[in-house]
Structures are given as C-alpha cells and as structure tokens.
Amino acid sequence: MRKPDQQLMNRYPAIADLEAKARRRLPNVAWEYLQSGTGNDGAMTRNREQLEKITFAPQFMQGKLQVDLTTQLFGTTYNAPFGIAPVGLTGLIWPKAELILAQTANTYGIPYSLSTVATQTPETVGPLVGNRGWFQLYPPADAAILKDLLQRARAAGFTTLLITADVPAPGRREKSKKAGLTIPPKITPRLAWEGITHPQWLWETLRAGLPHLRTVAPYSTDKDSKAIAEFARFRFRGDLDWDYIKHVRDLWSGPIILKGILHPQDALDAIAIGIDGIGVSNHGGRQFDGAPAAIDVLPDMAKAVDDKAALIFDSGIRSGLDIMRALSLGADFVLCGKAFMYGCAALGKRGGNHTADILIDDLTNNMQQLGVRTIAALRNRHR
C-alpha cells in the first residue's frame, strides 16, 4: 500500500483536523450543504454518540502483529474494508471532487461510489476509478431513462449498483435552506461576499465552472441548469416500491446494494428478490431526524440477515476505530461520506489520498492495539 505523506500526517492526523480546516475553507452555503442534518440534527448526533460508546477489550502477548486489511466483497478483493460513499452536488463542496476521489479509490484499491446527482458523469469518472466503481441510482420514474442510465454506468465500467431507498421525500435540511442553498447556486450579494472571503474555493469554483447535474442533464429537454435540477427533483424521486426494485434487479447483472435500510423486514424482502447487499444507513442523518443511529440497528440487522446478504454500513464513520466498531457489530464493509469530503475541502487534490491514509493508519493501529490481524477476526470483538 502507498506510503502516507508524513508532513500531512503530522499536521492533520485525524479526520477532525480535516473537518476543522474544511470549515475555514468553505463558504457557509457549501459548508451547510455538506454538514446539514435535518430537524435538530438528532439522527446525525446520535450516529456519533452511539459509535463512541462501543469499546473493545484488547488481548496482548500476540507476538508481531502484521495487520492485513484486505477484504472480499461480491467476489472482488479490496485493499481495505471501506469505500467512498455517494455524495450528490459534489462540485459545490469542492470542484472536481469526484475526479479526486475516483483517483484515490483506484490508487488505494477501494470502491468509489458516483451519485446520480453528482456533478460529473459516469463516462468521465468510470475510466479513472478502474474496476472499483460503484454507481448510485436515484430511481428515475421514466423506464427509458432508467435503462439508459444503467447502460451508461455499465459501459463506463461501474461494477456494483447502489439503489438509494431512503429518500421517499426530499430531506428538509433546514440549515442548508437558511444558508441560501439553491440548485444551481444563485449568485446573490451574499454568495459573492462569501466567495470573496473564501478565495481558494472561489478560485477553484470559477476555474471549474458552476456545478450542475451533468449525469442527469441529457434527459432534460431544457438544458438550463435550473431546469435540469428541477427535472432531477421531480423525475428522479421515483415512488419506489418492490416491483421497481425487482425491475432494476432484472436489468442489472452485477451486485446490487439497497442503501438506507433500517428495518430488518426491508432487508429480508430485499434478499427475497435477489438483492446482494443491504446498506445499513440513515443517510448520515440527513433525511429523517426520528431515525435511530445506524450503528444501533446493525446487530439486529446482522441477526436477521444471517449472512444471506452482505451488510454495507455507513453513517457517522470518522476514524479507523469507527470502521472496526461497525465491522465488529456485523458489517462486511463500510462507506464514508463526509470524511472524504472534508479531505477534498481541506486539501483539494491531496485530500482524497490523505483521508484514505488517516483511515488506514488508524484502522491498522487500532487493530494492533486490540490484538487482531485480519478483518474477519474483528467480528464480535466489542465488549
């Protein structure tokens, strides 16, 4: 595995350091878009609080602890048990973040998930990510668009499909609204002032051009950015039901993960129609403030699913130790959303790699502290 940049590691040894730097570099509107939960941010706060409660009893006298992070998922070997979660409107947070993160995934041998509403296309990102690309589907209502989108993702080399289940309606995201977020961003005096006071972000954004939803754009007859965003909002909500999921199952020959599942019955119904992976997630606390912490659901989910499908966990992961916590409670794989975006916002082009370095270093070190050599041996090691 690639050697970390030691200078960066000394200056920014933890994801929290990247978060603090991202806060300083981003204008409020971009920061609130990235950071916003919903309601009182209860679900988002719970994700962190409940992860922090999980502890381990270490075992010593194990001799030399050479740690092996490699992990098998759906027949593919990944160099680490985590990947990059799909993030929409990515270019608003940091221009070309999709390209930075796809290259990180390729370099580190981990998956990168491209969102339907990212600001780059599968055609651009696919070649960068190699055979480690996952494509996230916000379900289009129109059958022809669905077919075309899947075909584009497949042709661009994406191997695994994530269908997002947990957006039956848009999240309210009150803080994003108050910060003046519109899609595409409207140049108001407030945004202009925020740009001037955050020159690095402004410079990069002006160079890249205002972010818009490039993957969705070909399907909208009106090519104006605002019209495309409206089109995405109304035509990609797709009142999701099991028949639709079955239909996607028939169209996509590779592995499918249903993302955003919190109820064991939904997991069982998904397995019954041939879904390969259950994405245990509360969308990072961005959708439903009444949702449980995703980590609290994991043990019951693991029991119900009983290895009949892979469990892919996300929501609240900020360290290698958090990854260990999720793996111990039953996850087969873990995704990180905000952690990688903090990296891009804090360090631009170097941010994706540095986030991966922090997570790998922290995971390796904590496995040594616990006295465990392999990912498989982490299962049920919490107290």
Ligand SMILES: Cc1cc2nc3c(=O)[nH]c(=O)nc-3n(C[C@H](O)[C@H](O)[C@H](O)COP(=O)(O)O)c2cc1C
């Ligand atoms: C700014 C932002 C945008 C997101 N956009 C999407 C998206 O387009 N599709 C999706 O399935 N999930 C989306 N998510 C949710 C992430 O995939 C993931 O579930 C969540 O970020 C995990 O929580 P974490 O940020 O605490 O790691 C988004 C999350 C963030 C922070």
